[in-house]
Each structure stands twice: as structure tokens, then as C-alpha cells.
Amino acid sequence: MNGTPSTSNPSVNPGQVPGAIHKDPDMVIFGFWVFMMSDLIFFGVVFAIYITMIGATAGGPGPRELFDFGSLFAQTMLLLTSSLTVGIATVTMKHQRSQASFLFWVVVTLILGLGFLTLELYDFSQMAAQGGVPQRSGYLSAFFGLVPLHGLHVSFGCLWMLVLIVQICKVGMLDIIKLRFLRLALFWHFLDLIWIGIFSVVYFGGWVYG
């Protein structure tokens, strides 16, 4: 594996990670991209199901009754900002700023992610209070099949971040950890992309057509 690392990739370019890495970084990152694309299809399929089920409220509460755009906006901003902070962390790592500043940005990202999750859960509980539970209708099943799926990904990202923080505190910034962080950053950005789809299609699309 004779990876000459690419250099054009300012955010996730592993080429500038110094020291020997057992694996060709280029290959590892590409592998993660492929995984994300598979995940993208996974999401895409659930989106498709949601679209076909927008009308299937079966007399239960629909988007008009359930959606809270204020909270939605807050969630969107939290996630978007966390995408920025994870990016800043990447840049600090790449340019070998201090480990403390790197960790700072990771922790900020983590907090923003958790904030997003809290708001989302709160939203769900509000919906449930109005009878908006997945058992109520096909539409709500589709909603709760999709949005929490994204939430689950975010929680997974948070867990990943936690593990990385622990590992960094234990052994410092090994190359292998940097490579892991680069993948985490990709993942996090990817979740933000999915979120654009969610607020456009699930919330706005549902609200307009529901």
C-alpha cells in the first residue's frame, strides 16, 4: 500500500499527520467515505418511505399539530455550529496547535451535540404529549423511523467523541487517533448534511403537504 497522501484536502487531509501510520491514511479515509455513502442510501430509503407516508396520518395528529419550528431552528443551529467547531478542531489538529485547544474544540462539539439531542428528545416528548407517538399512524411511524435514526447517529458520534477524548488523555495524539478523529469529523459533517434533508423534507415538506 504505497499511499502517497493527498495534500489538497484542507479539512481532512491526513497527509500532514506526521509519523508512521500503519495504514495508508488515504485508504482509511476513502473507506470511511464509502461507508458514509452506504449510510446515505440507508437514510435515503427511509426518506423515501417518509415521503410516501406523508398522507397516512389515519386521523391522528400530523405535522400541522406537532411541529415546533422554534425548537427546530434551535436544533438546526446547534448542529450547524457543532459542524463548525468540529472543523476548527480538525484544523487545530492539522496545524499541530496545542492539544489543549484541540480538546477544547472537541468538547465544545460534544456539548453542542448533546444540546441538540436534549432538544430533540424534548421535542419528541412534546409530540408524545399531543398523541404524536409512532404507534398512532403510518405517518408517525415514518417520522419516528427517520428523525430518531439521525439522532441515534448523533448519539453514536457523541460516544465516539467521548472515547477519543479518553484515549487522547491516556496516550496522547497518536497518529492512529488522529486518523480516527478525521473520520469522526467526516461523520459529523455528514450528519449535518442529513439534517438539511430532514428539516427541508421531513419538517417543511411534511408541514406543507401534511
Added chain:
Amino acid sequence: MANKSGYAAHLRTYLTGYVLSVVLTIAAFWAVLAVGRENKSVLILVGLLGVAQLAVQLKCFLNVTTQKEGRDNLALVLFSTLILLIIVVGTAWIMGNLAVRMHTTM
């Protein structure tokens, strides 16, 4: 993004992406709330804004570019998008048609 390798330049890329995304998001929210749901064509606008934001984030956050080194990724993303479109559009078409043809007596 003149100096591609500098710390500040990298940061600037992210900040640009962030600001653009925020603007596009606010625009989408504003469009929906201002126009309301009676005018369904607002969704076209929302869709366009969404696609724009996807492009911005892909470029500034995920650095998918047409440059030589990023081609593998770009090709991958384009191919995935093609499959995604086939799946989503196909499903919507089939299911939409079936929904109409299955409820003609109701």
C-alpha cells in the same frame, strides 16, 4: 481561499461555509414561515436552498472538489447520488401512482 495550506486559510474555509450555511438555513425558515403552506411551490424554494447548502457544506466542510486528488471521492459521491435519486424518485413515482390507482373507488 488563496493560500490553501495555512492555518488561517483553513479556518477561513470553515467560517465561510458556516456563514453561508447559516444564511441559507435562515432563508429556508423564513421562506416557509413567510409564504406559508397554502402556496406549495414554496417547497421548490426550500429544495433549492437545501441543495445549495448541501453544495456549500460538501465543498467547505467535507472538501469534495474536482481537483485530481479528490476525484475518487467526487466520483463516489456522484455515483451515490445517482443511485439515491433512482431509489427515491422511483419509489415516489411508483408509490404515488399506486396510491392513486388503489383508491379510485373511495
Added chain:
Amino acid sequence: MNEYGWLGKLNWDSLVFSKLITDPSVSEFVASTAGSIVIIATVAILGLLTWFRVWGTLWSEWLTSTDHKRIGIMYIVFALVMMTRGLLEGMVMRAQQAAAPDGFLYADHFAQLFSTHGTIMIFFVAVPFVVGLVNYAMPLQIGARDVAFPVLNQISLAVTVASGILLMVSLVVGEFSTGGWSAYPPYTGGDFNPGVGPDYWIWAIVFSGAGTTLTGINFTVTIIKCRAAGMKFFRMPMFCWTVLCSSILMIFAMPPLSVAALMLGFDRYLDFHFFTNDLGGNMMNYANLFWLFGHPEVYLLVLPAYGIFSEVFSTFSAKRLYGYKSLVIATMSIGVLSFTVWLHHFFTMGQSPTINIVFGIATMLIAVPTGVKVYDWMATMYRGRIRFTTPMIYSIGFLILFVIGGLSGVILANPTVDFQVHNTLFLVAHFHNVLIPGVLFGLLAGYNYWFPKAFGFRLNDKLGRWSAFLWVLGFMLTFFPLYGAGLLGMPRRSFSYMDLTFKPYMLVAFVGAMVVLCALISLVVQLVVSLRDRDKNRVPVGDPWDGRSLEWSIPAPAPSYNFAELPRVTDRDEFTEAKEQGRAYLAPKVYRDIEVPKNNPLGFILCVLSGILMFALVWYIWWLALISAVAIIVAVIASTFRWDSERVIPASQVQEDTEKWLEQVKKSRAVGRDLENTPANVGYAKLEH
């Protein structure tokens, strides 16, 4: 959900044997026998392993191995075990239909048979067999040391095996789904099927599907990023192209299946309404999702087989593969087109003719690239020197028979005709006609072809040819009558029928199934005889067939690091060129240390834990499910704390191995192809042209 005790739905009545006690019928007897076989076989295997004290070796050489070659072999062994069950089920079904109208099985039992048979054959025979062969051969063909992510590879195997074991467990505890391999709701929904059957199906599919997706990612990255220097895309062996395409299908086609199965699970477990009758559920979505996966899936299986045939035709015709570029283009078009045709599995759902036309024509279009492939293989043989070895017999059988299967596929692609023969035995005949001559013959050809590379000795060719003939014959007898019965209107999945018109067809098919059984037995005999004669048939030099691609340029069996020095590729038929230009069997200029991944117990641990998790979910044993789920997460996290995952094979060792082998090459006599199947063939091919 608290209506069950701490063992969930599990109790003594769940055991298959207790049903035999309450109802001593033939059907239950057959079921109990099957259950006993599973138990006895398990005990016997465990016993034998202990007796021969091979646990240690098994653990250190196999279960924890991350070597792609070993993982490949384990995949294949697993596939063969599952296949035995699938085949026997096929036999029992044929016997039942031959005996109808007074069969010996209950309807439900028959339904479990075709459901498990279909599920097993597709997900646990064809897929692992393909993945196994690819694992073994592809990295060697592209001149790599391993796949891109060896530990991931191990994990894929682990979850696949765990799901397979779950399926085996369903023979003993509880029952399997009766909904067919496609498991359409609402029939498989909670209202109509409150038992554990569909749950077994769901979890087996979800976990093995995850394994397959990961495999697809792994293979794709391997092919794109790990090729040897100089191996441009258009210098890859054809097999690698088909694998690339098939891996892409795995990446993009598995998600819809996982989504469909999970949503069905949500409906069943949590009272969601994705596919239910009431409250806005829509079962059509399921059909749509399932076939979004299902159609690419069948090409996922057949493409690597096409690749194997390409290798075999060119090797045993001693000729370059004809129309390489055409074949690549054809492969890629099949790959893309396969995402555009899924609706042909439900032409009869009621959508508008326009939609049926679009999908019908898209389906037929696939015949064009496939036809090109068929013609290219013929042109490969044309002006060659064809040797009728076992792999070649399979390939020729494939060429003739597959075309018939493809033809019936094209007929099915006409919505108007499909309206009539959909869900009939005509369809069953079609898909066995493409799956058996297409996929299975390909796998068998690959098995005979690469066996010497993997184990260092050739399989008995005479017995191999016998079994190939029996396969061809048995296949024709078993499945051609089904075309007739289908045209006459016999529905698939019929455990019985009153119309005696069908009887003769069923009898012929039964005879055929017996021939197939003989074919299978002859395969086993071939293996046993070859094992007995292994010392006579060793091919240590590594090139028994005058091979054309890189895997033949190294010793057999291949060393764990594959290549002492990674090759530099200059031609499509690299090894043939090397032999002709005298570049073969040269010592590397320098020997270097080689890093390979260390053994890793993670795969095994995940296999056990995911097996427990699935079982707990099937039986509603929530505490156990929770514990095993948490344990899985902990195990994965813990494994990320291993910092040194590589082991170094010192240059001295590489040098010693290689020099020993080169010595052997010097001592050996090169043989011409006429002596290919004699003990004189030690894997050193004489230049003949």
C-alpha cells in the same frame, strides 16, 4: 411487554421435540429429525475437536485469524454447511410435491422449508460462498497483501456466521418464518404471524446484511486502493472487475433490505405502522423496498460467477480473454441497470401500464450486456485449445443452461406474460435456472480452480467431471419440468395440489433432485478421494493450470503474506507474459520485513455476542438482549484500545521461505497440458506456444 417471564417467550414447548410428543406425525418427525441432526452434528463436531485437541490450533490459526485467505476458507466452509441444509430441504420439498396430493408434511412445515431454503440459499450459501472465493482470490489477483480492512473482514464473517447459527437454532427451538425468503407483510406481521418465525428471519437478515455491507465496503476499497504497482484498472483480471461491481451492489443494495427488515421488526415489536393493514400502514412499501434490494442482489451473486467463468474460459482455452473492454463495459452496465428494474418483481401490483413498460424495457435491456458476455466467452474459446477439465465442464454447462434461464427471464420481463406466470413454478424454474447454472456452477468451477492454490494439491479431476455432469443433468431434470408445470398454472409455494396434470412433472423433478443428490455425494467423494491422494497431487510450485494472473505466480498453498515482494504489473495477463518473457520465478532483489495484522479475537467475540443478542431478541428476553448489546459496544470500544495491531514477519523468514520455494521450482519438471491431471503436474507449467 411484561406478559412474559424472565425467559421471554421461551419454554419447554418451544423445543421441536415436544411437538413430536404431542403430535407424533410424519411432519413432526421430519422436523424433529432435522433438529436432532443439528444437535448431533454440533455435539459431534465439538467432540471431535476436543478429541483431536485442535482447539488451540483452531483458535490461533483460524478463529482469530485476520488473513484474508483463511477468512475466505472459513466463509466457504460455512457456506457448505448451510448448503447441506438447503439442499436437503430442496429434496424434501421435491419429495412432498412428488407425493402430493397426499404429501407427508403439514402446510406450515412445508412453508418453513421454502422460507428457510430460499433464505439460506441466497443469504447463507450463495453470498458467503461468493464472498469466500473473492476473499481468497481477489487480493492475490491484484497483488495485495490483504484486504483493506482485515479486522472488519473478520467482523463481517462473524455476524454472518452468527446469523447462520441463529437459523440453525430455529430448527431446534421454536419455528422459522413461513413467509418465504421475501417475507411479505402483512402476512409476516404481528397480527397474522404472532409466533417467533418472522423474528428469526428479521434478525438473521439484519445482521448478515450488515456483514455483507461491510464486506462490500472492504472489497471496494481494496480494489480501488490496494492494487499492485502498475496494475491499472484496465489491467485487472476480469474477476476483479466483477467483484468491484458486485461490491458496489453490496454497498448500495443492502440498505433497503436492512430498512425493510427493521421496519417489519418495528411493526412487530413496537407496534409501529409501516406495513400494517390499519392506521395508514402500507405493505406495498415493503415490496418496493425488498425488491430494491432483491434485484441487485441476484446480480451481486451472478457477477462474480461471470468473473470466474471469464478466468476459466481463458485459462482452459489457453488464450487471452476475448473482448476484455466489452466485458468490463458490460459488467458495469449490468451493475447500473440492476438498480433500475426492481419493479419487475411486482408488475401485478396494479400500477399504470406506463410504469410497467418503463421497468419492463429496462429489464430487457440487461439481456444486451449479458448477451455480449456470452458471446465474448464463446469468442474466447474460438481459436483456442480447449481442455475439458472440471471447471471447464461447469463453464460449458453454464453457457448452455444459463442462456435458457436468461431467456425465461426476458419472457418474464414482459408484463403481459408475467401477469400469467408470476408466482407460478415458471418463475421458480427461471430463478433456479439462473442461480444454479449461473451462480452455483460458477462457484463450483471456482472451487475446483482455486482449490490447489489454497491447499496445495489438486482435486481429483475425473470425479470432478462426473459430478459436473451429474449437476448438469440433475439440474435439467429437476427444473425444466417446472417450466411446464408453471405454464399450466401451478402456483409456487404449493405444498399440495389436486390437479393431477402436475403429477408427472413433479415426478420427473423428483428424479432430478435425486440426481442432484448424487452430484452432491460425488462432490463429497471427490473431496475425500482427493484428500486421500493429496501427496500424489501436490502442486507446490503453484501453477497447476498454466494460469494467467498473479495468484498463480506464488507457491501453493500461498504464504500468509502472499507475495515476498509486491509485484509490478505490466500486462493484463501478467503471469502469462512473465512466463513467456522469462520473468517468472525470479528471486526478489531485496527482502524486506513484512507487516501483517495480528490475530484478533474481536470477530469471535462479536460472533458469540451477536448470536446471543439475536436469540434474546427473538425470544423477548429483554435483560439478555440489553446485556449482550452493551457487551457488543464495550467489546468494540475496548478493541480500539489495542495500539499495536501489526505483527512483523522478518525479512529473513521471507527469504528462507522464498528460497526454499525457488529451489523447488528449479528441481521440478515443467509439464505440458496433456499431463495436467497426472501426478507429474507439480504446478510448473511448460511453455507451449
Added chain:
Amino acid sequence: MDWKVDTPMGFSQNFIQFFRWFSHFFPRPVLALPVIILFLLNANPTFASESFLMPLGPVAHEQKTHFFWATALTMVAVLPVFILVPIILFKYRRKKGTGIYTPKWEVYGPLEVVMWGVPFLVILVLSVMLWRATISLDPYEEIQGVVPPVKVEVVGLDWKWLFIYPQLEIATVGELVVPVHTPVSMTLTSDTVMQSFLIAALAGQIYVMPGMTTKLNFIATKLGKTQGENTQFTGKGFTDQKFDVLIKNDEDFQAWVAQVRASGIPLNEDTYNRLATRTTREEAHKELATAQMPAQAIYFTLPDASLFQDIVMRYHSGKPLSIEEQPGTEKFGRDKEVEGAQP
């Protein structure tokens, strides 16, 4: 070994040699098999009438024609394989083969064109045929006849078909009677799982699904009797879910209607619920039929013309349907009694 380069050989000699060589591949006992097969297939030469190969109306007839055409056309591209493969194998076999040997030959432009072109043309022709046939045989399209169509509402139950004739205010199970030369316009639904409705001799199949309706249109042009069925596996009683289809002339049809009216029991909520439990046609017959009804069929009068509508709307109430209210489940109606239904 030396290679004869294209030795000229007499054609017939070549041919005989070819066959001798070809039969080499099959051991003796194998040659006896065709005889056995022919014997078995002749054991019962009756041709099932439940097949579109014996059509009773134009829809199935066209499907049959299309089937043969599609097969024939596909043959154009497939036959060369059957013919050429043995010849190539014969001529270029390593031992005693007579063909020339060109190990590096790998591409030839004109051949490529043929290889891509021929299948493409065949598919082009097939596509045009497919297009036309699919449009003309759209099952939703009402058949234009001289007389207005008979409307039939079909309900798939476990494990029988219920036919409602709303205009005639009758309903049947196990027997569908249609007048000859009269278009039949069916609307179909299911009151259990998804099923697939097929009368092969008259028209292709169509799925039926709960809460939804599909359509099927056909016309019978021959008097006679055939069978219809469900082809989608639905459990225990699946293979018994058949019904007779009788095509009668107008008079006989009217007589039959009269008979149904006279002997039918009312299809009210109670009878419907008993019908909709998990029973085979035979069991339902035992339970519901009276002595005046034929052995296979149950006749009903239709007090409530909106029955079909109600069945469809069962799934659109906006309220959850408990398992006890869902026809086709074990728990619906009488829970016991279905035991013992074994082959």
C-alpha cells in the same frame, strides 16, 4: 503434439465425428433417461384447462400469443449459442481439434458490433411489442363490448374468494359465473393479507390488498368451465383457495342468478364474519351452505349493497384494528376449530 492447421475434412465425416465425440460426454445409463421422462410425462396427458395456454377469452389469448412471440424472438439471439458452442468445442478441443490457434487474439471490431448489435436489435423489437401489449392489456381498462359490463366485486379472504355482484344483489363463494361475450369489470380488495387473484384462462393476475382496491377487466368468448385461484402464499389453506369459473350463455346466466337468489342465505354481518374466519372453502361450505347449493359453492343474497365499501373502509377508520377485529387472524371470530386442518 502437433497441430493440424485447418485440415479440410468432409462435412458429413466431420458431423459424424462430432456426434460421436459429443455423446462421449454422457455415460450410457444417462441415455435411457429421456425415455423415462417421456414415459412419466405421458402418464397423464390431460392438459389443464386452468392455463392461459388454453384461453377462454381474448385477454388470455393475447397473452399466449405474446408469450410465443417473445419466446421466438429471444431465440434469435439465443439459438446461435446452442449451435455454435458445440461446434467451437469440437473444432478447438485441445486433443485432435482442427482449428487454428491464436492465443493473443482478443478483439475484432466488426465482431464487437455484431455482439452488441444483435441483442440490441432483438431487444428493440421486443420492447416495441412489450409496449403495445402492455398498453392494450392494461387490466384497469374496461373492455368495450356490445353490452355494458357485469360488475363484480371480489374480496380475498382466508382462504376463499368472495364474489359480490352488486347490480344483481347476489354474492357467491367458490363459484364465479360470468355471461359469455359480456365484459366483466372487477374491483378487488382483500380482507386479510395480500393475495393474488388469477383466472389463468381468462386474464392475468392482480394483487388484492386490504384497504385498497385494484381492478381487473376481461371478457369470456367461449362457453366452458375453468378454475381461478390465489397464487400468493397465505398459509395453511393456500392451496385450497380455488374456485370454479363457469361461463354461461345469457339464459343460463339468468337462470343461475335466479337460483342464487332463491337459495342464497343473506350475507349480513354475522354470516360475513363467519365467512371471514380462517377456514378453507370446504370448511366454510360445511358451515354455511344449505342443501340447495352445489357441493363447492356457497350462495348469498346481498341485503347491504355497500358491503364491499365497508370492507375497504374497515382499514380507514382512523382507529387501531385489534387482532380480534382483523379477519384472517387466528383470533378473529371463533378462535378454536381451525386446528385439525391438516393435509
